[in-house]
Amino acid sequence: MRFSKMLLPTLKEDPSDADVISQKLMMRSGMIRKVAAGIYNLLPLGARVIAKVEGIVRAEMNAAGAQEVVMPVVVPSELWKESGRWEAYGKELLRVKDRHDREFCLAPTHEEVITDMVRGAVRSYKELPLNLYQIQTKFRDEIRPRFGLMRGREFTMKDAYSFHATDECAAREYKNMFDTYSRIFERCGLEFRAVEADTGSIGGAFSHEFMVMADTGEDAIAFCNACSYAANVERAGIRATAPAARDSCVEKNIERVSTPGKKSVEEVSGFIKTSPKNLIKTLIYDTDKGVIAALVAGNFDINEMKLKRALGAERVRLATDETVTKTTGAPTGFAGPMGLKCRIAADYSVRQIVNGITGANAADAHLTNVNPARDFKAEYFDIRAVVNGDGCPRCANGTLAIRRGIEVGHIFKLGAKYSEAMKATFLDPAGKVRPFIMGCYGIGIGRTAAASIEQNHDEFGIIWPRPLAPFDCEVLPVNVKDAGTMKAAEALYAALKDGGLEVLMDDRDDRAGVKFKDADLIGIPVRVTIGERNLKQGLVEIKKRRGGEVTLVRVDDAAGEVRKALEG
RNA sequence: CGGGGCGUAGCGCAGCCUGGCAGCGCGCCUGCUUUGGGAGCAGGAUGUCGGAGGUUCGAAUCCUCUCGCCCCGACCA
Structure with missing residues (x-):
């Protein structure tokens, strides 16, 4: 290709609305141009890079035994109503009507469509397993698109769905895809890690995210320095520690202290002249299981994802000031576990506290010398956010470090969630009707290209690894x-x-x-x-x-x- | 959705407070010189000042509404 003939409009200056390196360099090198928020044109240079990523993905998926299909971008609402996600998915699902006033959506993902396709075409266990994939445009009406191709509303994704007669078979395919993804990202020249992930609203049994290590990543990942444990901080566990040995004579008597206007951990610990780790932070949450109090040592934070799982709740949200007042009898900032009527979930860090400080459930007052075992009852869980240096939950000696990453791939074992909801069944060897066991496996194509730039650039521009180079x-x-x-x-x-x-x-x-x-x-x-x-x-x-x-x-x-x- | 900010030439920005000819740098076009790390000189083109309405003799500038975009937060297969 001759430069003089190519549409390759490079920019000398950074565009004003770009805020991560990959977006700046993609704009400056003439790969992309913005059309609307989170929606981009790919210019020739960008299209070439995307084609390279797709080529690698396609080759590896085919080699892994998957078959390419193409599904529509515009999908009738009926399918989404069958799975229950028409209601559940929320505003990210862009809904449109055709001229006959029929409802459709722009597909943000294709579980429904593929399940419908397979239930109409597969009858017998003899036709299984199947792994079908496509490389297709998706649309998610993100609240806040940003970072160029990294978090657009319209984006191209490779999504694969597998169908199995048995759990064992699905597990084998999960492993197969795990290995395939590792090969794909290796071939792309990326430094990445597969980490244990939360399954989110797509549901399912277990899941791994493939994370490209980059400081600009939107996800935080905890790594063990001794074993292979790596997990999204949304789910990362902490090594359980035994409760501190207690000597009843060091447990002093509770005293009430006046703390006018001192609400935050910093304010209270500064005022009382103690370390934040002696505070028992009490947060009131509104959940679908009712109002609950979550306790954590003052130097840590609650991880709401972990809290949600510990409670078995669908929804967890910090309570409004109004609810806090109603629950504790005090304004926000003075809550404590003693005397609370609601369910109390405490982090293990609270168990270690001796002669701690809590809110008094009364305005402008705190209690000192509170001792968990002696003074209140709580259910104990691992519900705090991981911090650098925490003990690894998987091995005896390792400690966790937190680094940032960009999620470029995600694999799920789905089970029968969609096949059951949509009555997608086959006949097993015994002639019995069973729902398909499913897996699903995604790769963000544009995001992979963007992640590569985040990892491979210098002050002068992009440094493409050869497999992705235009x-x-x-x-x-x-x-x-x-x-x-x-x-x-x-x-x-x-x-x-x-x-x-x-x-x-x-x-x-x-x-x-x-x-x-x-x-x-x-x-x-x-x-x-x-x-x-x-x-x-x-x-x-x-x-x-x-x-x-x-x-x-x-x-x-x-x-x-x-x-x-x-x-x- | 809450908070903040920005829309002026292809790109990056000034001008707005305090109303009075539409500006700067880069890019673009022409010519000459130059030719190993974003050249020099000379000449030139380019704007519904995001849109609508209002105030005013006069609006990029003040007021109202509206659209778009960005940032922080909440949200997120």
Whole structure:
């Protein structure tokens, strides 16, 4: 491809509305342009990169035995009503009506459609298992789209769904997909980890997220430094510790202290001159199981996802000031477990506290020398947020560290949630009607490309790993008006293309500096610079984008040297 | 949805407070010079000042409404 013919509008300055590196660089390198909030055009360069990601995904999915299908973007509401998600999904589901006033939605995911497809086509266990995938546009009307392709409303996703006669078979496919995903992200040149994840509203038995490590990631992940444990902090556990040994004589008597206007942990601990870890923080939650009080040591935070699971609740939300007052008899900021009528869920960290401080359930007052076992009853769970240095729940000695990641893939074992709801069944060997056991497996295509940029860039621009690079190499004649330069450039361009490489030739009549800057921005792995000075010696310059290593080689050897550089 | 901010040339921005010819840098077009890291000189084109209404002799500027976009929060297969 010749630069002069390509729609490749690079930008010298950062666009004002971009706030992560990948978005800035995608805009600046002319890969994408915004059409509306969370909706983008892919320009030729961007389309090429996306095609590379899709190519890798497609090849690995096919190799893993999955079959490609294509499902519609516009889906009738009936299917979603069958699964119950027409009501459950909320405003993210963009609903539209056709000219006959029939209801449709833009599909944010395709469990319903695929389940419908398979129930209409598969009758017998003999036709199982099946793994069907598509690479398709999805639409989710996100409350707040951001970060370019990383969190758009319209985005392309590879989604696969597997159907099985038995749990064991579904588990095997889960493993198969786990391995396939690992291969896919390895081939994309990404530093990633598979982590245990929360299954969220899609439901299901267990699940892993594939996380690309990046400081700009929207998810936090806890890693063990000793074993292979890694989990989204939404679900990451903490090693259970035995209750502190207690000596009743150190347990002092409760005293009530006046703490006018001191509500937060910082204010109270500062006022009483003690450490936050001696405070028993009491938060009142409104849940579908009623109002509950959640307790945690003052130096930690409650993890609402873990609280939700501990309670077996569907919905957990911090109570309004009004509910707090009604429950505790005091304004927000003075709640404590003693004398509370509601259910009390306490984190294990509370059990360790000796002579702690709590709210007095009265305005402007706290209690000191409160001792959990002696002074109130609570159910104990692991419900606090993990922090750096916590003990690993899986091994004896490891500690957890928290890093950020971008979720690029997610695999679920779904079970029969959708097949039961939608009566998708087959006949087993005994002639018995059974619902399909299902799995589902997603990869964000654009997000994978964005994640690659987050991981591979420098101050000058993108540094594509070869598998995702829009071109393998770039030929850069310094002065296109020099006949000798152009003769060598054209010859090399042709030779590289004939050798099966994807080549970009910057044949623009521009200054060298402009072309070098653009080359660095666009980030093609290998660049061949052809300049008059070197050419007089019969030499051209090969530069690797990553590392910036420069070598001078003979013109005649250039094609072979490019190939070597690409491999190295 | 709550809080904050921004819409002025293709891009990045100033001008608005205190109303009076529509500006700057980059990019774009023409010519000459230049040609290994975002060139120099000279000339040139480009705007419903997001939209509608109002106040005023006069509105980018003040007022009202509206649309879009961004940030923080809540939310999230």
